[in-house]
Amino acid sequence: MKRLLLAALICSAFLSAAAQDVRIRVPYTRFVLPNGLNVILHQDRSTPTVAVNIYYLVGSGREKPGRTGFAHLFEHIMFEGSKNVPEGMFDRWLEAAGGNNNGSTNTDRTNYYETVPSNALELALFLESDRMGFLLDAMSPAKVDGQRDVVKNERRQSYENRPYGMAYLTLFEQLYPKAHPYSWPTIGSMADLTAASYEDVVNFFKDWYVPNNAVLAIAGDIDIEQTKKSVEKWFAGIPRGRNIPPIDPVAAYLESEKRLVMEDNVQLPRLYMTWHAPGVFTGMDATNDIMASVLAGGKNSRLYKRLVYDLQVAQDVSAYNYSMRLGSIFIIEVTARSGHTLQEIEKLVQEEIDRIKRENPAEREVQRAVNQYEASFLARLESVENKADQFNNYFQFTGNPDFFNEDLYRYKAVDADDITAAAKTFLHNDKRVVLSIVPKGKKDLAATYTQEVIKQ
Amino acid sequence: MKRFQSTVVLICLVYLVSSHWSLGVAQQPDRSKPPELGPPPSLTLPAIQHLKLSNGLKVVLMEKHQVPLVQVNLLVNAGTAMDPAGQRGLASMTAAMMQEGAGNRDALAFADAVDFLGANISVNAGMHTTTVSLFTPLSKLDSALALFADAALRPKFPAEELERNRIERLTTLLQWHDEPRVVGSTLFNNVLFGKDHPYGPPTMGNETAIRAFSIADLKKFHSTYFHPNNATLIVVGDVTAKTILPKLNALFGKWKAGKVESKTWPTAKQVEARKLYLVDKPGAAQSVIRIGRIGVARTTEDYYPIVVMNTILGGSFTSRLNNNLREEHGYAYGAGSRFNFLPLPGSFLASSDVQTDVTDKALTEFMKELTNISNISDDELTRAKNYVALSYPSDFQSVGEIAGRLGDLVIYNLPDTYFNNYTNNILAVTKDDVVRVAKKYVDPEKIAIVVVGDMSKVESGIRALNLGPIEKLTIEEVLGSKPVLGKM
Numbered sequence: 001m002k003r004l005l006l007a008a009l010i011c012s013a014f015l016s017a018a019a020q021d022v023r024i025r026v027p028y029t030r031f032v033l034p035n036g037l038n039v040i041l042h043q044d045r046s047t048p049t050v051a052v053n054i055y056y057l058v059g060s061g062r063e064k065p066g067r068t069g070f071a072h073l074f075e076h077i078m079f080e081g082s083k084n085v086p087e088g089m090f091d092r093w094l095e096a097a098g099g100n101n102n103g104s105t106n107t108d109r110t111n112y113y114e115t116v117p118s119n120a121l122e123l124a125l126f127l128e129s130d131r132m133g134f135l136l137d138a139m140s141p142a143k144v145d146g147q148r149d150v151v152k153n154e155r156r157q158s159y160e161n162r163p164y165g166m167a168y169l170t171l172f173e174q175l176y177p178k179a180h181p182y183s184w185p186t187i188g189s190m191a192d193l194t195a196a197s198y199e200d201v202v203n204f205f206k207d208w209y210v211p212n213n214a215v216l217a218i219a220g221d222i223d224i225e226q227t228k229k230s231v232e233k234w235f236a237g238i239p240r241g242r243n244i245p246p247i248d249p250v251a252a253y254l255e256s257e258k259r260l261v262m263e264d265n266v267q268l269p270r271l272y273m274t275w276h277a278p279g280v281f282t283g284m285d286a287t288n289d290i291m292a293s294v295l296a297g298g299k300n301s302r303l304y305k306r307l308v309y310d311l312q313v314a315q316d317v318s319a320y321n322y323s324m325r326l327g328s329i330f331i332i333e334v335t336a337r338s339g340h341t342l343q344e345i346e347k348l349v350q351e352e353i354d355r356i357k358r359e360n361p362a363e364r365e366v367q368r369a370v371n372q373y374e375a376s377f378l379a380r381l382e383s384v385e386n387k388a389d390q391f392n393n394y395f396q397f398t399g400n401p402d403f404f405n406e407d408l409y410r411y412k413a414v415d416a417d418d419i420t421a422a423a424k425t426f427l428h429n430d431k432r433v434v435l436s437i438v439p440k441g442k443k444d445l446a447a448t449y450t451q452e453v454i455k456q
Numbered sequence: 457m458k459r460f461q462s463t464v465v466l467i468c469l470v471y472l473v474s475s476h477w478s479l480g481v482a483q484q485p486d487r488s489k490p491p492e493l494g495p496p497p498s499l500t501l502p503a504i505q506h507l508k509l510s511n512g513l514k515v516v517l518m519e520k521h522q523v524p525l526v527q528v529n530l531l532v533n534a535g536t537a538m539d540p541a542g543q544r545g546l547a548s549m550t551a552a553m554m555q556e557g558a559g560n561r562d563a564l565a566f567a568d569a570v571d572f573l574g575a576n577i578s579v580n581a582g583m584h585t586t587t588v589s590l591f592t593p594l595s596k597l598d599s600a601l602a603l604f605a606d607a608a609l610r611p612k613f614p615a616e617e618l619e620r621n622r623i624e625r626l627t628t629l630l631q632w633h634d635e636p637r638v639v640g641s642t643l644f645n646n647v648l649f650g651k652d653h654p655y656g657p658p659t660m661g662n663e664t665a666i667r668a669f670s671i672a673d674l675k676k677f678h679s680t681y682f683h684p685n686n687a688t689l690i691v692v693g694d695v696t697a698k699t700i701l702p703k704l705n706a707l708f709g710k711w712k713a714g715k716v717e718s719k720t721w722p723t724a725k726q727v728e729a730r731k732l733y734l735v736d737k738p739g740a741a742q743s744v745i746r747i748g749r750i751g752v753a754r755t756t757e758d759y760y761p762i763v764v765m766n767t768i769l770g771g772s773f774t775s776r777l778n779n780n781l782r783e784e785h786g787y788a789y790g791a792g793s794r795f796n797f798l799p800l801p802g803s804f805l806a807s808s809d810v811q812t813d814v815t816d817k818a819l820t821e822f823m824k825e826l827t828n829i830s831n832i833s834d835d836e837l838t839r840a841k842n843y844v845a846l847s848y849p850s851d852f853q854s855v856g857e858i859a860g861r862l863g864d865l866v867i868y869n870l871p872d873t874y875f876n877n878y879t880n881n882i883l884a885v886t887k888d889d890v891v892r893v894a895k896k897y898v899d900p901e902k903i904a905i906v907v908v909g910d911m912s913k914v915e916s917g918i919r920a921l922n923l924g925p926i927e928k929l930t931i932e933e934v935l936g937s938k939p940v941l942g943k944m
Contacts, residue, residue, distance in 0.1 A: 046522050048497030049850040084487040088783070091774045093490050096839040098846020101773075117846045122491040130487060149786025149811075153742070157789045157809050160741040163634035221497070233485050265739065267630050267938070299567035309564070312620065315627045337627055338941035368572045375574030375593050381523050382854040 024377065024404040026387060029224050035240040036212025039231050040391045040401045042219040044384055050220035052124045053113040053388035054132075055396055057215070058208035060186040061107040061247065061326065065178070069151065069188010070196055072105040074204050076147035078112065079103070083134030087143070090127055097123050105186055108325040109396055115385055118221035122230060129234035132214065135205055141198040148193055155187045163266045164437050166455050171274050174258050174433045175329060179250045182326060210241020217391040217401070220384035252276055252327050254431040261436045261449040268315065269445040270335045271342045272435040273349065277330040277426050280323035281397050286410035287422045288321035288330055293369035294361050294419060295319040295332065295352065300368070302352050303332070311348070313340045325397065330426060342436045342447040350429075357423045360416035373411040377404065499849040499879065504862070504872045505697055510709040513684035516862050517691045517700065520855055524594035526693030527855035528601065530608050531863055534681030535584040537654035537800075538719055545661020549621065549669050550677045551581040554588065556617035559606030563617050566603065575600040577607055583654060584799050585867055586681070591856060594694045598703065605707035609682070613674050625666050626939040633931055633938055636737050636908045637809070640744040643733055643934045647904045648750055648803055649724045655802060656724075663939045683714035688866045692855040721800060726750050727902045730924035735934060736911040742788075743815040743909030744807075747822055749902055751804035754797035754868050760881050761889035762795055762897065767840040768890070769793050769829050769898070770806055774839070776825045777806060785821065787814045795897075799867070804897060812910055816917030819905070823923070826900035830891050837887050845882035 029041045060071045079101075081087035094101050097120035103112040114124040159165040169185045176183035216235070218227055253276065277288050296303045296319035307314040315335045322329045334345050380386045394403035435453075436446035443452075507515040536547045555578065557563040570577050575592035577600070588608040592600035632638045642658055649656035660666070689708065691700055727749040752758060763771075770777035770793025781791035788810045796802030806826065810818040852858050852875075865874060907918065911928075919926065932938070 044522070046520075047849045047852055048499065049853070088774070088779075092839060095772055095774055095843040097493060098496065098842050098848075100847055100850070115847070115850050117496045117849065119494045119496050120846075123493060126485070126487070126491050129485075134487075146783070146786055150782055150789060153782075153786070153809075153811055154789040156741040156811060161636065161809065163631075237484060266634050268627070298571045300564055300571065305564070309620070312623060315624065315631070337623070338630065364568075364572070368568065371572055371574040373574075378523055378525055378593055379591075379854075382525070384853065 024381070024408065026381065026402060026404055028391065028401055029228070030401060031228065033211065033232065033236050035236065035238055036210075037235050037238075038215040038395065039228075040215065040217040040395065041222065041224050041227055042217070042387060042391065043222055043224055044219060044387065045221045047384075048118045048221045049115060049384055050118050050121045050124070050218060050222055051113065051115050051384040051388040052121070052128065053111060053217045053219075053385070053392055054128055055215050055392040056110045056209055057108070057213050057244070057396060059106050059108040059110055060184065060188075061181040062208065063181060063184070065184070066192060067196060067200060068184040068192045069186070070192070070200060070204060071110055072186050072188065073147060073151050073193060073196055074201065075103045075105045075110050075112075076151055077139070077143060077201060078131050078135065080143045080147065081138045082131040083137035084130050085127060085138070087138070090131075093123060094120075094127065099124065106324075107182055107186060111389070111392065113385065113388070121218070121222065121227065125230055125234040128216070129238065132209060132211065132235070133238040135209065136202055139198070139201060144196065144198050144201055148196065151187070152190060152193055155190065155193075159187060164264060164270055166262065166264065167270070167272055167435060167437055170260070170262060170453050171272060171329075171433055171435060174260065174435070175254065175274060175276065176252050177250055180252050181249060182252065182324065207242065208244075211235060211238050212240050213244045215392050215395050217388040219388040219391070247326070249326050254433070257430050258433045258451070259447065259449040260433070260451050260453050261438060261443055261446040262453040262455055263440045263443070264437050264455055266437065266439050268335050268338065269342050269436060269438040269442065270333065271345050271349070271447055272437070273332045273346075273432060274435075275330045275426055275428065275432045277321055277328040279325055279327045284418065284422045284425070285321065285323055285328060287414050287418045288328065288426065289373070290366060290369045290411065290414045291356070291419050291422050292319040292321050292330070293372065294365050295356070297369060297372065300365075302356070303334070303349065306352060307334060307345065307348055313337055313348070314345060336445070341445045342438070346434070346447040353423065353427050357420065357427065360420050363416060366414060366416050366419060370411050370414060374408065377408050496846050497849070499852065499876060501852060501875055504865075507697055507701060509684070509701075509705050511684050511711055511713065513687060513689060513708055513711065515689045515691060515701070515704060516866060517695075517697055518858055518862060519694075519696055520692055520858065521694050524694045525855050526590075526592055526594055526597055526691070526695055527859040528590040528604060529690040529859045529863060530588040530604075530687055531690065531866055532586045532588070532682055532687045533584065533716070534586045534677070534686070535582045536659040537583050537721060538681065539654070539661075543661075543665055543669070543673065544657050545659065545665045546669060546673055546677050547581040547586060548659050548661065549625070549666070550674045551579040551586055552621050553613050553617060553674050554579040554607050554611040554678070556621070557612040557614050559603075559610050561606070562612070562614065566607070570600070570603055573600050575603070577604055579607060581659065583659070585863070587863070589859075597695070601703055601707060609708070609711060611678065613671050615671055618669065618671060618674070622666055622669070623941065625660055626663060626941055628660070629663060629666070629935070630939050630941065632935055636740055636744045639735055639737070639931055639934050640746045640906050640908045643735060643908075643929065644746040644748065644805065644904065644906045645803065646934070647733060647906065648727065648748070652722060653724045654721055655798070655800065662936050679714075681716060683716060684708065684711045685713045686716045690859050690862045690866070692859045692862065724750055724801065727904050730901055730903055730905070732905045732907065732918065732924055732926045734911060734915060734918065734926060734928050735906070735908040735931060736928070737908050737931070738910055738912065740908070740910045741812060742809045743812055743818075743907050743914055744809050745815070745818065745822065746805060746807050746906040747826070747903055748803050748805040749899065749904065750801050751795045751797075751897060753799060753801045755799070758893050758896070759797070761885050761893040763844055764837070764840050764882065764885045765829065765890045765894050766793055766795055767844055768832055768836050769825065772840070772843055776829070777808070777822070780821050780825055781808050781810065781818060785814070785817070787811055787818045787821070812913050815907065815909055815914040816921055819907075819918065819921060819923065823900055826898055826903070829898050830894040832887065832890055832894075834887070837890060841883055841885060845879040848878055
């Protein structure tokens with residue numbers, strides 16, 4: 001009780017707004033255990049809650065052809081018990097302590113997280129350290145089979161049984177050369193999920209799930225010194241693994257424009273236009289975020305206003321810059337209204353792309369987008385879960401957990417000239433993938449295409 | 457409970473031992489059992505402040521100073537349950553149109569002003585409450601509040617924006633034909649509540665209603681319900697009563713009271729016999745399963761036991777439904793259940809999306825779990841209670857979350873002690889309570905079962921289960937025929 005009242009007086013993350021110069025302060029402690037595990041601690045006693053978040057720096061980008069979807073299948077297996085945690089008890093023990101947990105996998109990393117009442121931090125550390133240190137002692141082919149079925153249903157639910165659900169699987173495949181690790185989807189193919197073996201699990205764990213390939217962030221109602229000791233206690237005995245080899249990707253580029261069509265069980269046709277863009281936190285990554293907002297963020301954005309608001313030929317438009325380590329993808333997506341073709345839609349989108357290359361956007365358009373990003377930084381400081389994840393994300397890509405201000409200034413520094421330059425540099429008319437998804441039997445609604453993709 | 461109380465002494469020991477680590481000798485932790493935990497922390501929120509504006513408009517304020525953000529929600533007792541007969545969707549359309557220009561700004565100018573602040577203003581029609589909400593950095597509070605007041609009190613309702621929204625919504629109705637989950641939920645609510653109950657038909661309304669709304673209808677709905685004596689302001693964030701009240705008084709203090717008729721609704725007829733409803737979705741990779749009956753109103757005295765019982769049945773990852781359908785059988789990515797708590801009795805729903813070729817087997821497992829829920833173990837009971845009670849504080853982190861929770865206090869007239877007592881009220885639930893509410897509210901003989909999937913592959917298996925009479929419907933029969941929209 002007392003502790004909470006005191007805690008309310010401490011501002012653990014705030015902005016000091018001196019004149020125009022806004023600085024985000026999120027104090028943290030960082031240390032590295034002798035086995036290479038990076039640890040980031042942050043105290044925030046607003047609620048009696050602790051967020052534990054661990055990144056293993058391996059995602060689908062480290063998979064091999066023929067074993068696609070493995071990093072994500074492995075994520076599922078991590079919840080099935082370890083040497084001292086019988087199958088099913090990971091979740092049962094956490095729930096019995098009032099904890100929630102989950103995990104996620106993308107191209108570049110796999111993360112695992114728990115939110116627990118502050119008295120249950122030790123439990124979360126015990127569970128995370130046990131699966132980091134002793135997963136294989138409890139692994140069996142039957143566990144792999146069980147999660148294989150679950151993951152196949154995840155694929156059905158999230159992609160196959162969803163309208164337009166196969167679009168991104170197709171786009172990634174077409175944007176990248178076959179040997180590039182982003183050419184296959186994180187969810188994997190059904191055939192590869194079937195082929196994944198128990199031996200694959202053992203090798204993947206030994207190669208990647210080692211303390212020197214992980215970063216652990218703990219944010220919330222903690223005592224820093226005590227937590228430091230707890231982390232040492234649970235994690236220090238886990239042996240360091242092999243040195244992680246640098247990723248050596250084949251170059252990602254398009255030699256020409258690809259124009260595709262796919263039929264799906266949908267009522268309305270949808271157009272996807274996609275380009276390669278610089279990787280996360282490199283080059284003009286933030287500029288591309290702002291450009292996406294100028295194009296399709298809000299009613300006054302260029303594509304929304306023209307296609308949805310003024311001409312009413314589209315039901316929705318979106319544009320975004322999907323940032324990844326080895327390179328990002330810039331995407332424009334438009335759903336046509338009844339009675340309108342994607343040829344018509346593409347012509348209008350192209351006019352807007354030409355315009356943003358030709359003339360600078362107005363100062364207000366850029367500032368409006370920057371202001372929205374600035375507010376989103378504040379929103380991300382509200383929960384301990386978000387802060388823990390943000391620390392790890394910054395660490396993963398920049399080596400600096402406290403990249404909050406640097407990140408914010410990437411956006412604040414963008415001006416109208418940058419947008420025009422980015423559009424000219426990245427939105428090439430002759431190096432992109434244009435995909436039309438159309439209702440069955442309605443290929444006449446598609447934008448011009450040279451190749452048909454059959455939905456599997 | 458017990459497990460935690462007995463361990464206070466142990467935790468102190470750990471502290472003593474840990475002081476030796478500065479010598480650099482890493483102690484091997486005891487992994488033979490999960491670590492003993494100290495007593496769980498309790499939730500003590502800042503005070504709930506009840507204030508009033510000069511015209512009597514109630515204000516509920518919670519100060520939260522960690523991040524310079526402010527959330528302001530205006531709750532108005534006017535939801536989709538207040539749609540006039542034959543005008544289903546009017547509350548929803550009114551809410552949408554309140555974002556299409558207000559004060560002296562048209563739709564585009566209004567959106568530009570809000571976006572430029574980095575703020576967010578939205579209007580949503582719930583079943584019984586329309587919420588106008590504002591999320592803004594503290595530094596933009598004054599400008600954002602003025603826009604918020606314009607949207608709430610002075611929407612312009614421009615005719616051309618109504619036409620835009622009409623076409624957008626008709627197109628959405630058309631797109632629903634692609635979504636097996638929307639088809640399943642729509643049919644489930646239709647079957648449970650019927651077309652004359654506010655929880656029955658989709659809140660957006662059907663094609664006929666959407667085509668018929670006039671500007672006069674919207675203005676009438678707004679002027680009927682939007683009065684200070686029919687509303688409450690909720691404020692959470694980096695402000696104090698002293699700083700926020702003058703601002704609110706300036707913007708809302710002159711808002712005129714009005715007479716608001718109270719409304720009553722027909723009682724929905726409970727499901728009296730098990731019946732199946734099958735909808736064909738050729739080629740579907742999964743079958744959408746929606747099972748349930750009418751539950752109970754939020755104000756029920758059985759609230760806490762139901763929350764615990766549902767947690768065991770399908771309200772957490774280790775719940776029986778998820779454990780059975782996902783972990784044991786691998787039929788689905790997930791399965792669960794919920795009681796839809798509303799001012800009137802809402803639905804009790806158990807659901808999953810299952811792989812097509814195991815649809816019949818999955819239904820058998822659902823039936824098994826719905827039947828067995830009146831038989832629970834001590835271990836399950838303790839786990840479920842702790843899970844709900846002890847994770848509760850983590851729901852009070854963002855200004856938006858807290859404002860939403862305070863909204864429940866207002867809508868359901870709950871006491872100010874509700875949050876701080878929630879944990880103890882959950883922990884006080886007994887096994888007898890859980891068994892009693894399981895028997896009372898989960899009756900596997902009296903349920904509706906909806907399946908949307910590829911009938912060429914699943915129908916014969918479902919029929920062979922002999923679960924009850926079967927009614928087959930097409931997607932068009934569930935959603936209505938596809939709106940015909942062409943070049944306007």
